[in-house]
Amino acid sequence: MSIRGPQALASLEEAMRDIRREEDEISRRVSRSAERVTKIKESEAELFRQLAQLRLDPAVQSQLDGQISSAEMRAREMLKTHGRDVSKAEEAISDLDRKRAALVERRSAALALLEDRRASLQALTASLTAQLQVDPQFQAKRAEAEELDRIAEQSMRKTEQVEADREAKGKPYRDDPLFMYLWDAGYGTSAYKASNLTRYFDGLVASLVGYHRARPNYAMLNEIPLRLREHAEQQEANVQAAEAELAALEVGAVDRAGGKPLREAIAVTEGEIAKLDAEIVACEDQRDQAAAALRALAEGRDPAFESAAAELAAALGREDIKTLLAEARRTRTGQDDTIVAQIDDARTRLREEEAESRDQRERLKVLAARRRELEDIQWEFKKQRFDDPQSSFGEDRLVGDLLNDFLRGGISAASYWDQWRKSQNWAPGNEWGAGYQRTRQPRSNSPWGPSNGGGMSWPDSSFGGGGNSKPRGGGFGGGWGGGAGGGFSRPRTGSMGGGGKKGGGGFKTGGGF
Numbered sequence: 001m002s003i004r005g006p007q008a009l010a011s012l013e014e015a016m017r018d019i020r021r022e023e024d025e026i027s028r029r030v031s032r033s034a035e036r037v038t039k040i041k042e043s044e045a046e047l048f049r050q051l052a053q054l055r056l057d058p059a060v061q062s063q064l065d066g067q068i069s070s071a072e073m074r075a076r077e078m079l080k081t082h083g084r085d086v087s088k089a090e091e092a093i094s095d096l097d098r099k100r101a102a103l104v105e106r107r108s109a110a111l112a113l114l115e116d117r118r119a120s121l122q123a124l125t126a127s128l129t130a131q132l133q134v135d136p137q138f139q140a141k142r143a144e145a146e147e148l149d150r151i152a153e154q155s156m157r158k159t160e161q162v163e164a165d166r167e168a169k170g171k172p173y174r175d176d177p178l179f180m181y182l183w184d185a186g187y188g189t190s191a192y193k194a195s196n197l198t199r200y201f202d203g204l205v206a207s208l209v210g211y212h213r214a215r216p217n218y219a220m221l222n223e224i225p226l227r228l229r230e231h232a233e234q235q236e237a238n239v240q241a242a243e244a245e246l247a248a249l250e251v252g253a254v255d256r257a258g259g260k261p262l263r264e265a266i267a268v269t270e271g272e273i274a275k276l277d278a279e280i281v282a283c284e285d286q287r288d289q290a291a292a293a294l295r296a297l298a299e300g301r302d303p304a305f306e307s308a309a310a311e312l313a314a315a316l317g318r319e320d321i322k323t324l325l326a327e328a329r330r331t332r333t334g335q336d337d338t339i340v341a342q343i344d345d346a347r348t349r350l351r352e353e354e355a356e357s358r359d360q361r362e363r364l365k366v367l368a369a370r371r372r373e374l375e376d377i378q379w380e381f382k383k384q385r386f387d388d389p390q391s392s393f394g395e396d397r398l399v400g401d402l403l404n405d406f407l408r409g410g411i412s413a414a415s416y417w418d419q420w421r422k423s424q425n426w427a428p429g430n431e432w433g434a435g436y437q438r439t440r441q442p443r444s445n446s447p448w449g450p451s452n453g454g455g456m457s458w459p460d461s462s463f464g465g466g467g468n469s470k471p472r473g474g475g476f477g478g479g480w481g482g483g484a485g486g487g488f489s490r491p492r493t494g495s496m497g498g499g500g501k502k503g504g505g506g507f508k509t510g511g512g513f
Contacts, residue, residue: 002394002425004389004392005385005387005389005390005391005393008398009386012399016375023371024093026364026367030298030357031086034082037354041350044350047343086294093290100280107276110273111387113269114270115389118266125254137249138253142246148235152235152236159228159231163225165221169221178208179218182205182206183218188206188212188215281379295364298364299357373413374413376417376490379488379489380417381420384421392425392426392427413488414488417488
């Protein structure tokens with residue numbers, strides 16, 4: 001079952017929301033964990049105070065209590081500040097999520113409006129078919145384009161044949177190491193530079209392999225394909241120029257029939273979508289920075305919080321505290337044993353809490369990296385205009401199993417994006433009613449698409465993916481093209497937010513994705 005472009009982008013958007021929800025949830029868990037660690041240390045401090053009351057004389061006990069209490073009080077105050085800072089950071093992310101959701105909704109509405117306007121323009125163009133069929137200027141230009149197309153086809157076919165001959169006939173030369181040594185050195189040409197001794201021995205080698213007779217033949221074998229390729233490319237340029245003129249004639253006919261306001265409205269809507277795409281990118285980058293700030297807070301990396309936590313930990317790690325605990329373990333009294341057991345329990349809970357927090361922090365880094373990769377894919381998706389209603393994908397697993405594989409780290413972002421590119425097709429539309437058809441597959445830089453002939457793109461991209469072609473130049477979302485080989489071109493601003501530009505590694509199993 002195929003998937004239409006807007007549905008495909010909606011599926012990616014849903015996956016993005018899932019990632020962000022889990023990212024926010026884990027940030028909250030890590031934040032609460034940092035707070036719990038501090039509270040466990042506070043309870044441990046209280047237990048040491050109780051132990052000191054049992055085992056130390058009042059003077060030593062008072063000194064120790066003062067040192068612990070000071071660190072404990074500072075940690076408690078920083079916990080309150082930390083909680084407020086975390087709440088502010090979470091609210092900032094929520095605000096950015098709402099802003100982005102509103103921008104995405106506006107973009108969807110603009111895309112629907114764009115499709116309606118395109119449909120109206122295509123209907124108007126179709127109504128002019130009969131007029132163009134009897135228009136002398138149009139018919140003459142069509143005949144010229146068809147003739148140039150045939151010439152270009154023949155030229156390209158001859159070029160490809162000569163290039164194939166070059167590969168086959170040139171193999172004996174390339175397989176001869178002595179000949180290729182002299183050829184690469186430019187022997188027998190003005191490019192040859194060597195000492196007298198080297199020239200002497202090279203002359204012997206040249207006589208041995210018959211270089212002077214073979215070199216002109218090999219040079220000609222290489223030169224002819226180059227010249228034919230230049231000629232073929234010029235013929236292709238002629239075809240493109242004629243096709244552009246043919247398109248301009250149709251545009252003129254449409255404008256005379258009242259289509260100019262529609263074309264201008266389409267251009268305006270495309271501009272609005274491009275602006276919204278830029279705003280979405282800026283919003284995503286702001287959110288990425290806000291998420292990085294929240295991660296720092298959640299992990300207790302705020303300098304003041306770190307300092308207070310370190311001070312409390314240092315107070316509990318003092319040598320006299322260690323001595324006090326060791327002596328309590330050596331003596332067997334009911335009260336001592338109860339407090340020591342509680343201290344041991346607190347430290348066990350602390351180790352468990354810290355271990356879980358480490359796992360959650362690693363998960364958070366992976367989520368941040370995967371979110372950024374999905375943002376890259378969405379950017380390329382819109383840049384290629386794959387979300388156009390005329391765009392579709394033959395592989396429905398792209399929003400099912402393959403999406404899950406990507407989210408779990410089973411396949412890379414580049415591989416997943418490559419699957420999208422390979423599966424994408426354009427629906428027929430805006431084909432020449434006047435009957436112009438190419439006789440061959442166009443080159444990749446042609447205004448005609450890579451399949452089916454027919455369906456030329458308009459000079460101003462008014463019809464987007466006209467015919468079965470992929471539009472070239474113009475368009476919203478940063479223009480067409482790019483993305484080959486899985487490369488990503490999404491602009492980035494601000495810090496990496498701890499997630500990395502292109503995440504290696506994948507999701508751990510369990511939870512969320």
